[in-house]
Amino acid sequence: MALGQVSAAPAPMGETATREQLVERRPVVAAVGRDASHCFDSTVEKAFAAVCPDLGGSFLACSDRDATGLVQAGRADFGLHGGNLTARDLHAGLRQTRVGLELFALAVAPDFPARSLTRVQVRQVLTGQVGDWKELGFDVGPVVVVVPSDLRLAERAARTLILGDDFGGRAVRVASDRHVADQILRHKGAIGVVRPTARALEPEMRLLQIDWTMPSGEAYGYGTYPWAIPVHVVTAGLPEGPALRFVQFLQGDEGRELLGRTLLLP
16 A cells, blocks of 8 residues: 555455445424415425435425524425515525415406406505595495405415405405305495415405406516515525425426416416
8 A cells, every 4th residue: 555545444254335324314304384384285295205216305384584593504304485585585595486376366356347446446445445436436336355265365365465464353354266166146236355476366256456467477477467475495506306206396386287287387
């Protein structure tokens, strides 16, 4: 052996695999933020585990802020986050890959006389400040606001559409878009909060424009329809390893079908 050359320590007797192969792989951890948890539920977790059984791991429920913090600290392989990263997050090296939009919109009957409401009128209607459509110039009777019965969904909708104010105390709370349509059939002046996705809208209702802009992913991208929560996969740098495989799963047919239950997809 030449001077100064260090030989590798011999493997223990009977050791046949390399040391790298013998290192136990750490289970994958995905930090799921509160505003993303509605679309990354146990169904998605099980489907991803079936596609990538070698990864193992679990989804960890936390706040959206904690989801980014755990990724930045290296305690999670990737995060699932509702909203956009801050400039400080991006400067620290975090990156976000958008997988969909939780788009909020207002639905009315097909023959409702208004085509659009201003954002001020939307606030007045949804908070109960306007009790009859005549106050806004429409002769369709009392305002009947229909909102989600799911408390977390209702909170996100209120935060997005009316900046966190409460829906009016007389709002009717329902479990699905089908129930929104039922209320629109029952009350001529009903207006309901819905989430447009790839699914066809119930035939008993149509979407209302806000500030003369129809709700769509394109309008959100242009900044003319801001009433949505973008959902991202958050990573330290560009997605790689388990994070990349998760993004690829979400972009495949099965992942898109699962996300499409609640999100408008790219």
